[in-house]
Amino acid sequence: MRGDKMIKVIIVDDEAPIRAWIISLLKKLPEYFDCCGEARNGREALKLIEKAKPELILTDIRMVDMDGLQLLEAVKADDGQIDVVILSNYDDFSYARTSFMNGAVEYLLKSELNMERLVQLHNKLIAARNTAYGNRLRQTAKNDFMYVLLKGKELSREEILELVKNYDVKLMDGVVASVMIFIPEQTDVDRVISKVETALIYERIENLNMFLLVHPQRLVLIFNVLHNSFMFQNYIYNEYVQLLFQAIELPMGISEILYGIANLQKAVRQSNSALYTQINSDGKSISICKYDLSSSTENQWKYQKMEKLYGGMREQIARRDGEGFAQKLEQFLVMAGGRRDFYPVQTDRMLERLLLEMELQTGEEADSTEKSNWKIEELDFQKVREMLEAAGKRFELAAQNTSPAVKGVIGYVEAHYATIVSMQEIAEKLNYNTDYLYRVFKMEMGVSFVNYLTQLRMAHGAEMLVDTEWDIAMIAEKVGYGSGSYFSQKFREIYGETPMNWRKRHRNISG
Known part of the structure; x- marks a missing residue:
């Protein structure tokens, strides 16, 4: 990284207009990016990398003659210091997950790419590279790994083994334990990590892996405890935790020591639960909280x-x-x-x-x-x-x-929002005059019946976007629309973003 914090970048995409558009965005940000080349596919990009020596690659995911994921794998195998961002037209979690597992720093939709997003990307890369902890955690702090353990389903032994292998986490299939450290805002994270590393001189604590999570900021440690005697395993673990606490003086949550890598998820969740108890307790003292x-x-x-x-x-x-x-x-x-x-x-x-x-x-x-x-x-x-x-x-x-008449309309609409045709239908069911219901509804609700019905349908649609895997066409049908595009149009009018953006933002992807 150069001293002026400009990042050298190459663009890889099989469509010339897309490359030209991205380059035009980068040229508007000369203090952030230096575009030093473009390529039509992964194979051309590998040749360009040797010549241009970029620090960042923005690559499409689907290309002939070496696609973006193959390029990512080749780059990481040859030079792990080059950052790779996957650009795609596909809002598909499987693509994103594969990209992150193979070492991509971001997975961005082309539809969301703009100057503001590029500046955010630049700042993220600079922050990661300009700190020692960013370098030390680059390979092990793949947050997807820890989020799967914390927030995902309960994993089988085979699934945990596969996860550990995919993320190249170094652990033996023996005694495992987890420590979670709360890092308050304004705390020097690099200094905390240095102290954790210093405490590693303690014997029989092996294969320490560190992960940095946010909201709240936590440093997660998972490791093996090496000793054949259960009594001494506990003694070693307790001594190490005490030494660690004396070094960092921050709230800590710790798990039990558990035998077998199959219990890794259990250990992580125990330390998380223990830390939660510690940082949300009424007491102001900083201490170690064991899983209870x-x-x-x-x-x-x-x-x-x-x-x-x-x-x-x-x-x-x-x-x-x-x-x-x-x-x-x-x-x-x-x-x-x-x-x-x-x-x-x-x-x-x-x-x-x-x-x-x-x-x-x-x-x-x-x-x-x-x-x-x-x-x-x-x-x-x-x-x-x-x-x-x-x-x-x-x-x-x-x-x-609210009058009984309007409450009756609200109740009927809630139960039949997907099939209602008009207010006349409701008036007939409730034995009211249609014009009267229109007037009293607008007067008491402050919104017309049509707008109310639309907003209610969108509210149910928003919930389905988060809670189901249905596509837009299916959700549109479920809430009473025959067209997915019309549903998307109305959704954006009401919520200010597309249905897919809403789904992505509200899915459980943070720790």
């Missing part, structure tokens, strides 16, 4: 209680029933505040759904321009709390002033 089955059970019970409360509030919103809603919302927000830092994706999904559903019931007209200006995961919790409290007050007030 009772505390894990308590945390699980608290989460189940939060899920039940969340489900109950959504049912009340759907019925426009405001009785006791403010107290329930306050209780939920207290729980969410304690859980969001540790499980941001799931918690933010709950918070955003509640907010959107309350806005739907209070006549907040969807405005994609305004909506696209913020994403809930980018807001601090105090701001999110204020937004939900304000929406809750509007919802309670609206619920108090």
Whole structure:
């Protein structure tokens, strides 16, 4: 990397207009990138690499005569210092997962590529290369590996062995343990890692692997404990943990020592649970927190209680029933505040759904321009709390002033939103005059019936995007539209982003 922090880059794509477009973007960022060549496929790119000596390769994934994944594999086998970014038209998790497993630093959709995204990519690469910890963790801190262990399904022994092999994680099939270290903001991560490495002089701790996770920032250690005696294994492990704690003086969560690589996922989840207990405790002391089955059970019970409360509030919103809603919302927000830092994706999904559903019931007209200006995961919790409290007050007030006729319409629409043809259908079912229902609905809801039905369908569609694997056409049909393209158009008008972007953003991909 040169001192001026400009990155030398080559473009690899089999379509000349695409190469020209990407090069035009790079030329608008001369302080960030120096485009030193282009190639039509992976084979041409390998020859260009020898001549141009790039630091970064932006490559298409599908090309004849050596595709992007084959190029990635060849580059990493020959020179692991060149960063590779996969560019694709395909929002396919299998492609992304294969890319990351083979060493790509990013997988970007061409439709999302712009100057702002390129600057973000530049800053990410500079941050990683300009710090010692970025270099030391480059090969082992493949976060996908740790996220699969933490957030994925329960893996079999064979699946764990395959995962370890695919990510080149060095572990013996013997006694394994995990330590998770909480790293507060503004803490020098490089200094923490140096201290961890210093503690490695301790005998019989072998095959240490380090992973750096975010939200919250944690350094995860997994390793083998070498000794034939179970008593001495515990002694060695406890001594090492004490030595490590004295060196770093940061909150730590530790697992039991477990026999066999099949228990690797269990060890990691135990240390994660123990750290969660430590950093969310009322006490201010910094200590080592060992995994405790009772505390894990308590945390699980608290989460189940939060899920039940969340489900109950959504049912009340759907019925426009405001009785006791403010107290329930306050209780939920207290729980969410304690859980969001540790499980941001799931918690933010709950918070955003509640907010959107309350806005739907209070006549907040969807405005994609305004909506696209913020994403809930980018807001601090105090701001999110204020937004939900304000929406809750509007919802309670609206619920108090809702007539039986409008509540009847809301209930019927919720049950039949995918098949309703017109307000006349509802009026006939509920024995009301159609014109009367139109007027009173608009007056009390603050939104026309047609717009309300559209927003409700989009809300259900948004939920299906996250909770199912259905394609856009199937979801469109499920919510009452015959055209996937029309569904996508209306979805973007309401939420300010495409359905696939919504799915990608709300899927559980962070730790």
